[in-house]
Amino acid sequence: MYYPRKINETIYYVGESDRRLDLFENMFELPQGVAYHSYLIKDEKTALLDGIDETVSERYYENVRAALDGRDLDYLIVHHVEPDHCSSLNNILREYPNCTMLLTKKGLDFMHQFYHLEYEDRVRVVGEGDTLDLGKHKLQFIMAPNVHWPEVMMSYDSTDKILFSADAFGSFGAIEGHLFADQVNFERDWLAEARRYYINIVGRHGASVMRVFKKIEDLDLKIKMICPLHGLIFRTREDIAMIMDKYQKWATYEPEEEGIVFVSASMYGNSQNLNDILAAMLADRNISNIRIYDVSKTPVSEIIADLFRFSHAVFTCLTYNTELYPGMDALLRELTMLNYANRKIAFLENQSWGGRALMIARDIFSKSKNLEEIAEPFKIKSSVAPEQLSDLEKFADQIAATFTK
Ligand SMILES: Cc1cc2nc3c(=O)[nH]c(=O)nc-3n(C[C@H](O)[C@H](O)[C@H](O)COP(=O)(O)O)c2cc1C
Ligand SMILES: [Fe+2]
Ligand SMILES: [Fe+2]
Known part of the structure; x- marks a missing residue:
């Protein structure tokens, strides 16, 4: 009718x-x-x-x-x-x-x-x-x-x-x-x-x-x-x-507003814990608009939309069978296919015994335009060690310094 x-x-x-x-x-x-x-x-x-x-x-x-x-x-x-x-x-x-x-x-x-x-x-x-x-x-x-x-x-x-x-x-x-x-x-x-x-x-x-x-x-x-x-x-x-x-x-691939998107893939929760701690540190530094996603959980199209919306992103490179975790690998490749550009980014790396996750992530982004790495990658072995917290605070300082407000 x-x-x-x-x-x-x-x-x-x-x-x-x-x-x-x-x-x-x-x-x-x-x-x-x-x-x-x-x-x-x-x-x-x-x-x-x-x-x-x-x-x-x-x-x-x-x-x-x-x-x-x-x-x-x-x-x-x-x-x-x-x-x-x-x-x-x-x-x-x-x-x-x-x-x-x-x-x-x-x-x-x-x-x-x-x-x-x-x-x-x-x-x-x-x-x-x-x-x-x-x-x-x-x-x-x-x-x-x-x-x-x-x-x-x-x-x-x-x-x-x-x-x-x-x-x-x-x-x-x-x-x-x-x-x-x-x-x-x-x-x-x-x-x-x-x-x-x-x-x-x-x-x-x-x-x-x-x-x-x-x-x-x-x-x-x-x-x-x-x-x-x-x-x-x-x-x-x-x-x-x-x-x-x-x-x-x-x-024109310009961000709509300042904000930071964390993307990880965490099988046992330790990379997630790293994301949570860093996000809390940024919140304490008055950064607004913080999003945390696990690529295995949230529909990739939603994560991608927020990565385009906001100015900053932190990608956790988790090593899986010596390579970059497949879901993250696919996300980064899709981002480059969509011409993701003009963003400030940082990498976190989590590996327990060895592999090429970070190298692969950097390689995928190597053809992207104007993706500025704003800090050296922060690395953990399996989980965040208590003695790493002060270094993580410094990492958070470096990220916060790139926000205008
Ligand atoms: C199936 C599987 C394969 C993995 N392969 C590797 C590897 O090749 N190299 C490595 O350093 N860690 C490997 N890991 C460990 C992860 O990189 C990571 O350190 C661990 O899962 C802890 O992080 P999470 O709690 O966030 O999952 C593997 C983990 C799983 C479950
Ligand atoms: Fe259509
Ligand atoms: Fe169409």
Whole structure:
């Protein structure tokens, strides 16, 4: 059953939320679910903007039918060919035989690769600056390669001044009644999931995000609304400025605020004890924003999001079968893949009889940009020895000295 939802007089929201899926892309936890957005513009012509994931597609077909309310579908616009938006599209094309699909050249290749597209004769390939006239609404296509797939484009409705931004500005989290960021306490209730989404899914592609921002600036678009493919819609000047500001920081790999994230993997609790003591020492030195994670416990995507949020990090290199503990090894490699940079870091090392953990960690980070080691690694053998406490105090002093407040 579709309950009609409009984002303005002529544009319907026809997306759906999924609160059953455990892992997005079989990888990312979804404690608050996830939503896949799709919009239907009803003008002299009708246009459906993107599809949704197959997990909720049956409801979606109902939504589109109900929102069309007896009208035919003229256009299907595909901003991004990833399966969470496109696994439903062959069915849409089958149901609306007069509908033309618009997408990029690369997008068309991917439609063939992923879905063995059945309707190539109904495709219009579009590129930078191409437009689509729907009557009152005119859509302008803006190429956004590598945000975060190579075929991504955005579109700008110059009549209502809406940017349809594909996955950019999206967030994990199912819709809870409200569609707009100004209807909720976004910073309190949504920002963490928007950050976790951006950093983990798009994070590697900061330079491409910045290129699109530049393009948008050059085109002098007067954006009044941003409609992403997940998460909430931004429509107030303050919310648009707020999310743009966050994106600016994330895409340039600048920390949002001062703070320190400890990451360890501790099998018997001794490395954890070292983290706890050092964190307490930093708290006593008036450092705020301290987070302590065990990589074996907390979802890695959450740890990564906080590592991007804060300015400092301490990584415990625990030796495991002579190598770096596998979970930590994977975390550091994922961080470098996401271009983790511009942070102040320190290493702790725990080994009981020998190995290369610290060397491996340093080697993984060796290609990273501007990761400044602010103190020589602090080493323990199995557990913190009482006589090491004064040295640990000095280590804490060194870290605290690099905070501005
Ligand atoms: C399965 C296993 C393999 C380990 N392999 C090594 C090793 O190769 N070299 C080493 O110095 N310590 C090794 N350790 C010891 C750990 O590095 C660490 O010193 C010990 O687990 C104590 O720290 P924790 O209490 O934080 O787990 C190993 C521990 C386990 C459980
Ligand atoms: Fe995507
Ligand atoms: Fe997506």
